[in-house]
Amino acid sequence: MNEILPVESTLVNQPELELCFESVYHGFSLQVDLRLPGSGVTAIFGHSGSGKTTLLRCVAGLIKAGVGRLIVDGQVWQDEQIFLPTHRRPLGVVFQEASLFDHLTARGNLNYAVKRADRSAPGVDFDQAVELLGLSQLLDRRPAQLSGGERQRVAIARALLVRPRLLLMDEPLASLDHARKQEILPYLERLRDQLGLPILYVSHSASEVARLADHLVVLDKGRVVASGPLTETLARLDLPLQMGDQTGVVLAGTVIERDQQWQLVRVEFAGGSFWLRDMGHAMGDRVRLQVHARDVSLALEQNQQTSVLNILPVIVGEIAADESGGAALIRLHIADTVLLASLTLRSVNHLKLRPGCQVWAQIKSVALIE
Amino acid sequence: MMGFSDADVTAILLTLRLASVVTLLLLMLGTPVAWWLARTHSWLKGPISAVVALPLVLPPTVIGFYLLLAMGPNGAIGQLTQSLGIGTLPFTFWGLVVASLVYSMPFVVQPLQNSFEALGERPLEVAATLRAGPWDRFVTVVVPLSRSGFISAAILGFAHTVGEFGVVLMIGGNIPGATQVISVQLYDHVEALEYGQAHWLSAAMLLFSFVVLVLLYSFNRRYPNPLRHGASSGSVQ
Structure with a gap:
């Protein structure tokens, strides 16, 4: 098998993400072709309307890109023949706004994930997730009795508990005020440093990107403007348009x-x-x-x-x-x-x-x- | 002190049995219809919604007339039931059940459709990212989150079936124990100038309807959103 593969494919021995989408969705055209590291935080950065959320939804299978190829850790999630529906993809998603089930307590929300988790996959168990996100005092509350930041912490723990191979975060802090952001950021850093789980982190905040990301993808109008290790990519001269004051x-x-x-x-x-x-x-x-x-x-x-x-x-x-x-x-x-x-x-x-x-x-x- | 006659009691029990069977069947049939109407972008949505809502505007006698023809020996439903060896449905309890399904359908579909629409995509997407398949999502997310819609649909479907008259008269006639429901029994009393009996039945119906509506509205206050629409679904939209 190996000898007929092109040289560059055989060189890639590290687990990684291959994302390739061409899609026109509600008149918006997305065209990306990316290879991303299979560990650490990859920030997908861009202004609103740059297509970053659309890209994330394509990865999650919530949108079906017309032409797409998505390979995560050697497993094909989408190509010409295959399109895994969202519930068959080993991923976790944290949405921008609170997405907890209102009819369940915090514990119920976490158990919803535990019951459906792939037990053979590595990952955290209930107690570890509760400890990691500091939820022990909150478990018996309903979503309506939690603050915005607490709800987001429960949502993050819930996403981890399905034992994903890839964690997607769609501006998880955008709907929170400054104090709440500061409350959650340390948890995200712990996640990044302790779990070794690749994370795609969509954000339009340069400071979040600077703080969390290892790898940076800059999107503009549905196209990739830059992709590379954070320090290298930030030091490029052709990005101030995107980064503005935060360059x-x-x-x-x-x-x-x-x-x-x-x-x-x-x-x-x-x-x-x-x-x-x-x-x-x-x-x-x-x-x-x-x-x-x-x-x-x-x-x-x-x-x-x-x-x-x-x-x-x-x-x-x-x-x-x-x-x-x-x-x-x-x-x-x-x-x-x-x-x-x-x-x-x-x-x-x-x-x-x-x-x-x-x-x-x-x-x-x-x-x-x- | 007169109270209910034996025939009245039979009619009341028959009515309750009819309404219970119809409500149960309507929840089973109406849920997929309401789900489809709430999610589809198909051009068929308009026509199907109109068909479901027709009983709201048609005189019950018109519905009864067409159903009578359809269930008769030469009608489509009649042919089917005959070939299944059940005979024909008019003037039987199950004929009334079929007619009531049509007649009360909008009162079940509309509250359900409204609460499914109010649900939005997000809870379903979230459940999908937590590995819940389509059926799992419906049972563990849609049903509990639409609880108020289901309760509202059941109450309205039940109450509306209890109150029907014109369709029953066209399809079922007036057979004690099989098709003689409260409203028909009441009509008989009045025709026979038995006003005392008519008072008892009417007062019972009035009380029943009042209690149902009080239940519905007090429930509305506790769970405001989806039920708002539910309670007003008697109007054509």
Whole structure:
């Protein structure tokens, strides 16, 4: 069998997701052809109307794409001959709004999944799901007696309890206020870090994506604009249209030093380090940092007379000028790490910035997002 | 103090038996019809809805007339029942059952259809993502979530069957113990100028209808949404 397969197929030995859909649905055309990693969180990012929910519904089998090929972990869910109905697909779905069954208690909702779960598949059992999502106090309540955030936690536990091989989340936080989002995000991180279950996470929130995703797919008008590992993809220059004000990079780092006097910690990443406000992390903790392009300014000399804490020597890479907007987006290299800076064209001209220039990047703010 | 005569009691029991059988059958037949009407995008939805709703607007005698022909020896239903060796249905209890099914169908289908429509797609999609197949979804999600619609449909179907007169007269005539229901018995009393007997039966029917409606409306208050439509399904929509 192997010898007649094309070379690239034999190279793929890691479990993965192959998604290929061509569909016109209610006048909206979706055309995607994606290969995604079989583990971690893949964020599907885009504005409303970009087709991200439609894509998720195609994966779930709730919409039948005219032409489609969907292979999850080596199992064909859809091709020319096969179309598995939703209830035969080993997936879990968390919808945007509360989707609990009103006629059942929280426990009843969870048991609905337990009864239908594929017991031979690996996954969490009832007690583990209750523990993971912190539901022990809520089990005997009806959905109407739960807050929005609690309902969503029950819905997530319920989706896990069917023992899915793929978890789909359709903007699970979008209908919650800021405080409720902050309440749920840590649970989602635990899910990602503890279960090893591939998650497709649809979102239009750049901050959720930065915090949760390992892999990023950007959709626009039903087409894939970008797909790749999060850090790499965010550092591309052709995406500010989609990311807007949130354009920036995400870096993985390690906490290596604490300054008790000024309550700061130093986080080291590949190529340098940042001082950040101490949020109580332990030495050696792995963290994610987000640096927005709008918070990075450049100087030709190392300016000591400044309140900016983090000043790093960088090498200018590609410059993408947006002539009509009078702005430019610049890639900055520090060893293997890439930062983005957003400047006016006038500044680019004034500083005579060219690819290869050595400059100082002043980073006004670095967010620790996890 | 007169009370009910033996014939009255027979009529009351017969009526209750008829209404119970019809309600049970209507829930079984009406549920798939209502489900189809609530979900379909077919062009047939309009015509089928109209057929189901016809008894709301037609004089019962018209329905009775056509049913009499259909169930007679030369009618389609008559041919079928004869070939099955049951004989013909007019002037039998089961003839009344068939006629009542047609006559009371809209009172069962409309509340069910309304509560199925109010349900929306989401609970079914959720159940599908939890590995529930179509039948499983219907039994474990649709039925419990449409409970108020089913109760409303049963009450209306039962009450409407108890109250029918014109169709019964056309199909069943007036055979004690087989087709002589309360409304026909009442008509007999009045024709025979037995006003005292007529008062007893009428008062009983009035009380029954009042209690049914009180039940329905108090139930409506507890479970507002789907039943709103249910209770008003007597009007043509």
